[in-house]
Amino acid sequence: MxxxxxxxxxxxxxxxxxxxxxxxxxSNVVNDYxxxxxxxxxxxxxAIDELGYRMNLSARNLRQGRTGIIGLALPELSLPYFAELADSVIRAAEERGLTVLIEQTSADRQHELDVLTSERRQLTDGLIFSPLALGPDDAAALDVSYPLVVLGERIFGGDWDHVTMNNVDGARAATQHLIDSGRRRIAVIGAHAGETMGSAALRVLGYQTALAANGIPFDPDLVVEGGLWHRATGAACVNGLLDAGIEVDAVFGLNDALALGALHALHARRIDVPGDIAVVGFDNIEDAAYAAPTLTSIAPGREQIAATAIDVLMERIAGSEEPFRRVIADFTLVERESTAV
Known part of the structure; x- marks a missing residue:
């Protein structure tokens, strides 16, 4: 036969x-009964291995009332961190047999609200959502009927799972690294005026905490506001500082795009990095390792964030009624040429 x-x-x-x-x-074995x-x-x-059997995921999902598709809503895919986060989420999802539907909100409040109520939610089993424009007054909008995992810092509390990075301690470590290398006039670029939550506020808090722990007076002139965290913003912040004649011996970009813009501006002015001004960033995007000089940065645990968000969402899709969780990823300081002593 x-x-x-x-x-x-x-x-x-x-x-x-x-x-x-x-x-x-x-069936019980392949469905992990x-x-x-x-x-x-x-x-x-x-027998599965010898025959090369592959489970029909579409049929299984249909029986279970699922699509096998999850949503991922991010603010801006042109920002390197979010592009790399999307890549990490997609790879983690594929390893678990899931497909990812990506949506961009452009950090617009109405777009973020629309994502939560979109008809596309009927196509997905759950949503991983990274809001930037929503605030505490919008918390009720996250009370949805489908599995939801929130990323970032914009919303605290509430009945949903939350996976985030350690912004305060990461920024404190970046600032402490500069202080340990002898820097005292440390500028921080990309601050958002009036912000009390979110990455900018938390990272500035970490910066201030490190200064205070080392007895270095806080100088508001060294905190430079910036809008969107793009390279052009970082260059403009540094040029503004230097044009104003403010003494600076280090720059902490609140993300790597800002820091890369700072490196460009300093290079254009023929200012030696790190000899005259050291530079550190946050996010450890791939470009950081290929900058000239290479950029010291905080690696916030992007792979851990992606894998954790996927696993938590899958548990909710499967019907888990465990208490909602807030997971803070581990970070590391990656030292490179931009802060070398």
């Missing part, structure tokens, strides 16, 4: 016949 491989796609019936078990047992004897699971898995 011809083997299963010559008759087309391998089925559960083929696996069951080879393993000497029922089709229901094979917990109450199966280890010896039976091993026998079925061996």
């Amino acid at each position: 011809a083997g299963a491989g010559t008759r087309g796609a391998v089925t559960m019936h083929d696996v069951a016949a080879k393993a000497g078990v029922s089709v229901k047992t094979v 917990p109450h199966i004897r280890p010896s039976t699971r091993e026998k079925v898995q061996r």
Whole structure:
């Protein structure tokens, strides 16, 4: 009799016949049903491997009332951090058999609200959402009927899972690194006036905390406001500082795009980095390793954020009723040439 491989796609019936078990047992194994004897699971898995069986995810999702698609809503894919975060989320999702539908909100409040109520939510089993424009008054909008994981710092509290980075301690570590290298006139670029929550406010707080811990007076002239965290903003912030004659021996860009813009402006003025002014960023995007000089940066745990967000969302999709969680990713300081002593 011809083997299963010559008759087309391998089925559960083929696996069951080879393993000497029922089709229901094979189904329980591939769907990871917990109450199966280890010896039976091993026998079925061996048959799956030998036959090259691949589960029909579409059929399984249909039976379970799922699409196998999750949403990912990000502010701006032209910003390197969000582009790399999207890549990390997609890869983590693919490893778990999921497809990602990406939506860009442009950091616009109405667009962010629309994402939460969009008809596209009928196409997705859950949503990973990184808001920038929503504030505390919008918290009720996150009370949705589908699984939701929030990224970032814009919303605190509430009945949803929240995965974020350690902005305060990361910024404190970046500033402490500059202080340890002998810098005392440390400018921070990209601050947002009046912001009490969000990445800018938290990272400035970390900067101020490091200054205070080292007995360095806080100078408001060294905190430079910036709008969108783009390279052009970073260059403009540094040029404004230097044109005003403010003494600076280090620059902390609140993200790497700002820091890369700062490097460009300093290079254009023929100011030596790090000899005259050291520069550090935040996010550890790929470009940081290829800048000239290479850029010291805080790596905020992007892969951990992506994988955790996917896993938590999958648990909610599967019906988990565990208490909602707030997960803070680990960070590391990646030292490169821009702060070398």
